[in-house]
Amino acid sequence: MGTSRVDRLGPYILLALTCAAGWLFKAHCGATWTGDEQYLTGCYSDALPFWGLRGVAAGQLPYVESRIEYPVLTGALIWLEGLAARTLAGPRADAADFLLVVSIVNAAFAFAVLRMMERAGVPLLRRWCWAAAPPLILYLGHNWDMLAVALAMAAILAARRGEPAAAAALAAIGTAAKLFPILLLPLLGLSALFQRNRSWTARFRSAGGLALVAVVFWGALNAPLAARAFENWAEFYTFSRERSGTAASVWEILAVQGWWNTDLATRNLWSFLIFAGGAGAIVAFGWPRHRDHLWALFTPVLAWFLLTNKVYSPQFDLWLYPFLLLTSRRLWPIAWFALGDVGAYWAEFWFFASLGGGGPGVTQMHIAWAAAFRAAALLWIIVDIVRGRAPDWVMTRAQQEARNIGSAHLKR
Numbered sequence: 001m002g003t004s005r006v007d008r009l010g011p012y013i014l015l016a017l018t019c020a021a022g023w024l025f026k027a028h029c030g031a032t033w034t035g036d037e038q039y040l041t042g043c044y045s046d047a048l049p050f051w052g053l054r055g056v057a058a059g060q061l062p063y064v065e066s067r068i069e070y071p072v073l074t075g076a077l078i079w080l081e082g083l084a085a086r087t088l089a090g091p092r093a094d095a096a097d098f099l100l101v102v103s104i105v106n107a108a109f110a111f112a113v114l115r116m117m118e119r120a121g122v123p124l125l126r127r128w129c130w131a132a133a134p135p136l137i138l139y140l141g142h143n144w145d146m147l148a149v150a151l152a153m154a155a156i157l158a159a160r161r162g163e164p165a166a167a168a169a170l171a172a173i174g175t176a177a178k179l180f181p182i183l184l185l186p187l188l189g190l191s192a193l194f195q196r197n198r199s200w201t202a203r204f205r206s207a208g209g210l211a212l213v214a215v216v217f218w219g220a221l222n223a224p225l226a227a228r229a230f231e232n233w234a235e236f237y238t239f240s241r242e243r244s245g246t247a248a249s250v251w252e253i254l255a256v257q258g259w260w261n262t263d264l265a266t267r268n269l270w271s272f273l274i275f276a277g278g279a280g281a282i283v284a285f286g287w288p289r290h291r292d293h294l295w296a297l298f299t300p301v302l303a304w305f306l307l308t309n310k311v312y313s314p315q316f317d318l319w320l321y322p323f324l325l326l327t328s329r330r331l332w333p334i335a336w337f338a339l340g341d342v343g344a345y346w347a348e349f350w351f352f353a354s355l356g357g358g359g360p361g362v363t364q365m366h367i368a369w370a371a372a373f374r375a376a377a378l379l380w381i382i383v384d385i386v387r388g389r390a391p392d393w394v395m396t397r398a399q400q401e402a403r404n405i406g407s408a409h410l411k412r
Contacts (some may be wrong), residue, residue: 040353042346050078057095138315168214187295189211241268250307321337
């Protein structure tokens with residue numbers, strides 16, 4: 001009984017400690033930064049500049065009264081968190097109060113992910129790994145990614161339960177928070193289109209229904225603001241298209257090292273083509289082993305997206321980490337990835353500090369080495385998931401029984 005209680009509550013207690021460490025990691029610099037301390041000590045957070053520069057302190061409505069370079073659901077979350085900070089702290093509310101609220105809300109989403117893992121039967125050790133996740137310490141107070149992570153996890157688990165319409169709706173809602181949950185939708189569509197023992201008419205109807213569900217849910221969240229303040233609403237898409245890249249992205253590394261220097265249009269085109277081709281290959285090679293649970297290929301497709309995208313912001317690793325725990329067959333490559341994430345984080349921020357002469361002399365070559373170490377882990381994980389059979393907890397009980405029957409026949 002005692003052991004069972006420890007197994008049940010232990011990950012939640014550890015997650016609380018991890019989230020507290022994540023808040024302290026960002027909050028130790030206070031409401032203002034001195035010199036380059038936000039880079040040198042790692043306390044940089046988007047919450048602090050957003051407090052003053054995006055109208056959060058003034059209570060301005062996102063998109064209607066201020067521009068925010070995020071999709072609408074994240075914009076709404078930022079406004080609500082600003083309202084909570086101003087309400088709780090009163091007239092003296094500052095960026096530190098906002099950071100605290102952001103951290104608390106992100107922690108709540110992290111607990112939701114842990115609870116979903118528990119209900120889905122994810123092995124206890126993997127839940128402990130989420131509770132102690134290094135990316136949670138680095139990024140809990142960094143941005144607003146946990147909203148989309150929780151929605152994507154809910155979508156994945158709905159697909160696992162055989163509820164594709166709910167999965168499509170949740171993925172569409174997640175796409176209104178961050179873009180990456182959209183990667184699940186083609187996998188759901190392919191699963192519907194190639195269902196076994198159904199006519200092609202029924203298959204097309206099912207796939208079309210999922211597409212309609214996704215459009216309706218995404219449109220319901222976006223259409224009102226797009227109609228009222230189109231330019232501000234479109235800021236996320238404009239900003240994403242016009243960004244040249246980030247220091248740890250493969251495109252920026254190639255350009256800085258003089259290996260392939262691309263202009264913006266070329267970079268946009270080739271990053272899309274290479275991603276689309278690689279994602280298609282992941283699905284094609286993974287099809288024989290994952291046809292009945294195609295959603296499990298979301299993890300390698302997302303990993304490939306991170307590798308090929310022109311923007312690889314540090315907190316993007318938080319997107320991937322829980323899905324690695326959910327679908328990866330082995331834990332040691334996940335530890336490899338987490339170590340690479342820590343290395344890339346400090347390399348990138350210490351480089352920013354070094355530009356002004358106050359850092360430890362980190363160069364873009366150091367960033368390239370850290371990014372290469374992380375990329376090698378991601379490539380290994382992609383190949384391993386695609387080539388290997390899915391872990392038992394990934395599949396439904398009926399799929400597990402079918403696998404066991406097949407294994408028994410082979411042994412005979």
